[in-house]
Amino acid sequence: MPVSDTVSTPLMPYQLPFPADALAEIVVPDAVPKDERLWVPQAENVWFRPLCLNRSQGYWMNFLRVRRSGILSRHRHPNAVHGWVLKGRWHYLEHDWVAEEGSYIFEPPGETHTLVVPEGVEEMITYFQVNGIMSYVDPWGRPLGYEDVFTTIEMCRSHYASVGLGAEFTNQFIR
Amino acid sequence: MPVSDTVSTPLMPYQLPFPADALAEIVVPDAVPKDERLWVPQAENVWFRPLCLNRSQGYWMNFLRVRRSGILSRHRHPNAVHGWVLKGRWHYLEHDWVAEEGSYIFEPPGETHTLVVPEGVEEMITYFQVNGIMSYVDPWGRPLGYEDVFTTIEMCRSHYASVGLGAEFTNQFIR
Numbered sequence: 031m032p033v034s035d036t037v038s039t040p041l042m043p044y045q046l047p048f049p050a051d052a053l054a055e056i057v058v059p060d061a062v063p064k065d066e067r068l069w070v071p072q073a074e075n076v077w078f079r080p081l082c083l084n085r086s087q088g089y090w091m092n093f094l095r096v097r098r099s100g101i102l103s104r105h106r107h108p109n110a111v112h113g114w115v116l117k118g119r120w121h122y123l124e125h126d127w128v129a130e131e132g133s134y135i136f137e138p139p140g141e142t143h144t145l146v147v148p149e150g151v152e153e154m155i156t157y158f159q160v161n162g163i164m165s166y167v168d169p170w171g172r173p174l175g176y177e178d179v180f181t182t183i184e185m186c187r188s189h190y191a192s193v194g195l196g197a198e199f200t201n202q203f204i205r
Numbered sequence: 206m207p208v209s210d211t212v213s214t215p216l217m218p219y220q221l222p223f224p225a226d227a228l229a230e231i232v233v234p235d236a237v238p239k240d241e242r243l244w245v246p247q248a249e250n251v252w253f254r255p256l257c258l259n260r261s262q263g264y265w266m267n268f269l270r271v272r273r274s275g276i277l278s279r280h281r282h283p284n285a286v287h288g289w290v291l292k293g294r295w296h297y298l299e300h301d302w303v304a305e306e307g308s309y310i311f312e313p314p315g316e317t318h319t320l321v322v323p324e325g326v327e328e329m330i331t332y333f334q335v336n337g338i339m340s341y342v343d344p345w346g347r348p349l350g351y352e353d354v355f356t357t358i359e360m361c362r363s364h365y366a367s368v369g370l371g372a373e374f375t376n377q378f379i380r
Contacts, residue, residue, distance in 0.1 A: 053313035140227035
């Protein structure tokens, strides 16, 4: 961000100063990456690709990629989730709709649902905004663990270090 | 949402009860609509398609569609914006990067920027989450007006009434 420029040079009318305390933007061209190292493994045949890891507001934007079918996880959300399906399809055992390529989904706070990728789907990729936490539960609702923006950051750091990009590769996505 | 079902029938292990106060989900198949009436005109050759109009938290999810080139607007954001480019490309006069099909962009709170669709782009469509307001300003930063989730809801109501879908067609997107 050209903060120092906007202080030291005369402003053109079209170049209004950014606040000195503003964060930098994140720009990710070709956000569905061809470089396999950018996909962070989360479980067997499940990966995510971070886009924005917002530690200030406690949410994360990512692509979730799944290359297996069956039940992936059962979890409760205390906050809203937004999904936009880029490829493939999935559904929740608790709902009768199917999220397909080109579908937008708002998941309200409070739901517990069980994510399933049906047989025959070789790959699903969905752009998710997850706010707060994913609280994993067993079929009777008992807590099994959770993920939040901080566990997500740690997964990225660990993975990017292991593939040679360096743990600090994660930093570009953190705000 | 099967709230009454979960109260009146025995629960299967895979059907945990939703909170009685939880909102309903939003599911929009084929979210880039073929029905031209779903695009709400915002300015000449500029439309949006609502996905989630969140009056409780003060943000909206939508597709912005532009079929003209040149400067579209100059505006300041007090809150974060997330963009995912579905088609075409655009940029801001204040930045040297270009948002292209397949790009993800995080716009930090505090920026004033000037949206431009370059010559040669017949159509751009971007999935935006806008939090708070779009505060429109002139080239010297003086306020010209604003849009928030409530003005957005009103634009939807007015348009959907005028094309015969009914003002209440908007309600499915409001949470």
